[in-house]
Amino acid sequence: MEAKSLLSGFQLKQTNPLFQTFKEHQYTKFQYQNCASFKPHDSKKLFLQRVGVNFSLKCKKNVDDKLENVVCLGNDDSVIGVRRKKLAVFVSGGGSNFKSIHQACVEGLVHGDIAVLVTNKPDCGGAEYARRKDISVISFPKTSIVPTGLSSVDLVTALSRNLEVDFILLAGYLKLLPVELVRAYPKSILNIHPSLLPAFGGKGYYGMKVHKAVIASGARFSGPTVHFVDEHYDTGRILAQSVVPVLANDSAEELAARVLREEHRLYVEVTSALCEERIAWREDGVPLIQSKENPKQYY
């Protein structure tokens, strides 16, 4: 259903105090996400976006006195929309991608919240940040060094049943995810890798090892890849990539820093699309992202 025709189906009630807010922001045009799949009586909240700028107004004040989910009222005052998602992030180190995604959730760039951090290194920088932000931390896997870690079965229960996590984001997690978890979250686990997969991926390719291999190869370009996770290292379906130059005199550290800056941007962009249900699957199994600015376009 065309957004325009749907818009005519909803009388935006100007008497509602929320809609007074729209006037303050001089909204020129609305882009309705996934409206066609909702019926006026659905009790979901519609995630409205101002075309060109991702701006999400929210229906009630939260603890930070910030606005939360927008409400689009149907003729019968019903509400519809995209549900805010729950995320689990897996890290093993400093967690700069994790921090970047958390900040994007707080600022409203990502329609989701980080429910839990999972790590095999309970003392890592990512875990320390999580504790400072009152985000739950789970240790995984259970080892002699980390006896408090969860088993694979207990982790699946904790994430899927107790925390009701929608999506899992790997961000510098350096262990192979168990098959139980991969199968429990089909098409719902992403990983970011610091090279243009399928090049420079697989067992042994992580952190600085990747950038050293890229430089040694003479490659002129590198960049991050966000892909869905399957049962093997780095072989899941590629969802997004971004390219940065490899300069003639680059050290591995300089290249790593250039790629990492692009990782932070790309992972937030992809997580935003994931939480707004803007991921589509081509007939040949390739995942695509629906453009925020023009829903008829995919990339």
Ligand SMILES: Nc1nc2c(c(=O)[nH]1)N[C@@H](CN(C=O)c1ccc(C(=O)N[C@@H](CCC(=O)O)C(=O)O)cc1)CN2
């Ligand atoms: N089932 C999956 N699990 C994980 C994936 C995946 O694609 N499928 N991605 C990795 C992240 N990763 C690359 O993006 C990656 C991480 C670690 C390794 C690796 O070789 N690890 C070493 C151990 C390193 C350590 O313990 O310090 C190893 O397994 O020998 C390769 C790729 C996360 N999990």
Ligand SMILES: NCC(=O)N[C@@H]1O[C@H](COP(=O)([O-])[O-])[C@@H](O)[C@H]1O
């Ligand atoms: N193969 C996995 C891998 O190498 N992942 C890489 O680990 C770094 C984690 O940094 P962060 O902890 O600061 O986000 C990132 O560069 C990420 O691409």
